Amino acid sequence: MLNSILxxxxxxxxxxxxxxxxxxxxxxxxxxSIFRRPFDLANLMHQFQSVGVNxxxxxxxxxxxxxxxxxxxxxYGFKQFQAEGLASQVNGLAIVRELAPVISGLMxxxxxxxxxxxxxxxxxxxEQIDALECLATDPVxxxxxxxxxxxxxxxxxxxxxxxxxxYWGGYLLLVGVEGQSAFVYANDFYKLLxxxxxRIALYKAFVFGLIIxxxxxxxxxxxxxxxxxxGNAPTSSVVTSSLWILVSDFFLTKLLLV
Amino acid sequence: xxxxxxxxxxxxxxxxxxxxxxxxxxxxxxxxxVVMGGSGTGKTVLLRNIMGLLKPDAGHVAVDGKIIQDLNxxxxxxxxxxxxxxxxxxxxxxxxSVEENVGFALKRHTTMTRAEILDRVDECLNMxxxxxxxxxxxxxxSGGMKRRVGFARAIALKPKILLFDEPTTGLDPVMxxxxxxxxxxxxAELGVTSITVTHDLKSAFEIADRIALxxxxxxxxxxxxxxxxxxxxPVVQQFLRGDADGxxxxxxxxxxxxxxxPVVHPVHID
Numbered sequence: 001m002l003n004s005i006l007x008x009x010x011x012x013x014x015x016x017x018x019x020x021x022x023x024x025x026x027x028x029x030x031x032x033s034i035f036r037r038p039f040d041l042a043n044l045m046h047q048f049q050s051v052g053v054n055x056x057x058x059x060x061x062x063x064x065x066x067x068x069x070x071x072x073x074x075x076y077g078f079k080q081f082q083a084e085g086l087a088s089q090v091n092g093l094a095i096v097r098e099l100a101p102v103i104s105g106l107m108x109x110x111x112x113x114x115x116x117x118x119x120x121x122x123x124x125x126x127e128q129i130d131a132l133e134c135l136a137t138d139p140v141x142x143x144x145x146x147x148x149x150x151x152x153x154x155x156x157x158x159x160x161x162x163x164x165x166x167y168w169g170g171y172l173l174l175v176g177v178e179g180q181s182a183f184v185y186a187n188d189f190y191k192l193l194x195x196x197x198x199r200i201a202l203y204k205a206f207v208f209g210l211i212i213x214x215x216x217x218x219x220x221x222x223x224x225x226x227x228x229x230x231g232n233a234p235t236s237s238v239v240t241s242s243l244w245i246l247v248s249d250f251f252l253t254k255l256l257l258v
Numbered sequence: 259x260x261x262x263x264x265x266x267x268x269x270x271x272x273x274x275x276x277x278x279x280x281x282x283x284x285x286x287x288x289x290x291x292v293v294m295g296g297s298g299t300g301k302t303v304l305l306r307n308i309m310g311l312l313k314p315d316a317g318h319v320a321v322d323g324k325i326i327q328d329l330n331x332x333x334x335x336x337x338x339x340x341x342x343x344x345x346x347x348x349x350x351x352x353x354x355s356v357e358e359n360v361g362f363a364l365k366r367h368t369t370m371t372r373a374e375i376l377d378r379v380d381e382c383l384n385m386x387x388x389x390x391x392x393x394x395x396x397x398x399x400s401g402g403m404k405r406r407v408g409f410a411r412a413i414a415l416k417p418k419i420l421l422f423d424e425p426t427t428g429l430d431p432v433m434x435x436x437x438x439x440x441x442x443x444x445x446a447e448l449g450v451t452s453i454t455v456t457h458d459l460k461s462a463f464e465i466a467d468r469i470a471l472x473x474x475x476x477x478x479x480x481x482x483x484x485x486x487x488x489x490x491x492p493v494v495q496q497f498l499r500g501d502a503d504g505x506x507x508x509x510x511x512x513x514x515x516x517x518x519x520p521v522v523h524p525v526h527i528d
Binding site: 038123126127128130131133134135136137138 | 306309310311331335336338339341343345346347349350351352362363366367411
């Protein structure tokens with residue numbers, strides 16, 4: 001009876017530790033490989049395109065929708081206390097500190113991380129990664145590094161874009177619909193914020209970029225079992241990186257705000 | 259003379275399944291070894307051990323005197339540049355064109371200019387009989403063409419050793435013959451040492467200087483084609499006959515229709 005409970009528990013704990021160790025080793029190899037030759041600029045540019053440029057529409061739409069709906073909630077909530085003027089300040093605070101980095105991170109985990117896992121997973125099951133090895137090319141160097149750099153550099157830029165779009169989303173709602181003064185909105189949006197808040201948002205985005213690329217690439221790289229494995233890799237990559245984004249967001253906020 | 263490839267007491271198991279058990283093979287410079295055996299007998303695993311894609315459980319593989327499992331990654335990559343591996347399903351990079359596939363290693367490991375790389379790519383594609391396919395994507399190629407592009411990619415760095423993993427499986431008999439001729443041409447023109455894993459007896463006898471047969475993880479024969487043909491071992495003879503009856507299969511095969519018990523109530527279709 002006790003054995004039947006402890007055995008699967010032990011197996012799962014060992015599997016988790018095994019995977020965590022493997023992730024740490026592969027991530028370490030990826031960081032070490034950043035400075036190794038040859039530098040594949042064309043591949044890096046391609047990743048900037050697919051990770052960064054191609055994500056602009058989705059980030060703009062999500063930021064606009066989230067900031068507008070948040071402004072609706074704030075306008076309605078503060079109206080209860082005759083404090084509508086606070087809506088723009090709180091909107092600014094929420095967008096810069098939390099909404100822009102976290103929502104962008106989660107969207108990118110879904111759009112980019114899953115694509116990385118699916119691409120590398122397909123390469124793994126069709127022996128293309130073995131072919132890279134046989135052509136004396138380290139797959140971690142060739143596949144991970146451009147994706148890692150592209151995600152870590154473009155995610156802060158996309159978060160900056162998200163904040164900018166979020167400003168105008170709130171503007172549309174609070175000024176356009178609720179009839180607040182445009183001048184007051186422009187002044188109040190940044191009233192509760194310091195430059196440090198923007199810096200923290202960009203730090204978070206950088207960390208989220210690393211998480212998305214490393215988890216996505218690692219899941220793809222370790223894909224096993226044909227079509228089913230390739231199907232599982234993106235799902236598992238999105239779930240794992242989303243969880244890590246939320247967990248690290250808490251700790252980064254706690255650490256950097258102090 | 260020291261063999262170019264030296265497989266010594268190689269054993270490999272996946273969980274409880276023993277795939278290779280105490281295999282010994284030596285391939286001399288310029289020699290062409292053909293490895294045969296039933297499906298799942300560890301022929302591909304042997305090639306993967308030689309490339310260092312798998313680590314042996316016991317024994318070792320030495321290429322040019324260097325023991326593969328003892329090398330660090332940089333040393334291993336150095337050895338791999340001397341070996342061209344042709345995968346069973348070609349394993350072409352599907353996001354790249356034929357030209358980019360063949361020129362991949364040249365771009366990464368040589369200081370050749372773009373024009374020199376393109377010349378070498380054309381030269382390699384000519385060798386495998388694929389002119390004017392440079393701009394095509396792997397998805398636009400037939401199975402036989404993909405294999406040949408895989409060959410071209412493997413020979414681009416002018417390797418000393420070529421490993422072919424079932425190069426003719428799944429191809430029609432004519433294309434099988436074409437692939438056999440290409441392997442012979444490569445052998446004659448490049449003078450490479452090669453190991454070819456195949457099921458196809460006709461091309462095996464054309465290509466081979468020696469033929470090895472792996473049976474249940476062990477190498478039971480390794481000799482020149484003429485001697486292999488008259489090897490009295492019952493497994494060798496059954497393999498050459500291509501007959502289901504004999505010691506080759508672990509599970510007994512289904513009976514031949516003529517010998518099967520008569521059908522008691524045959525169904526009549528009017």
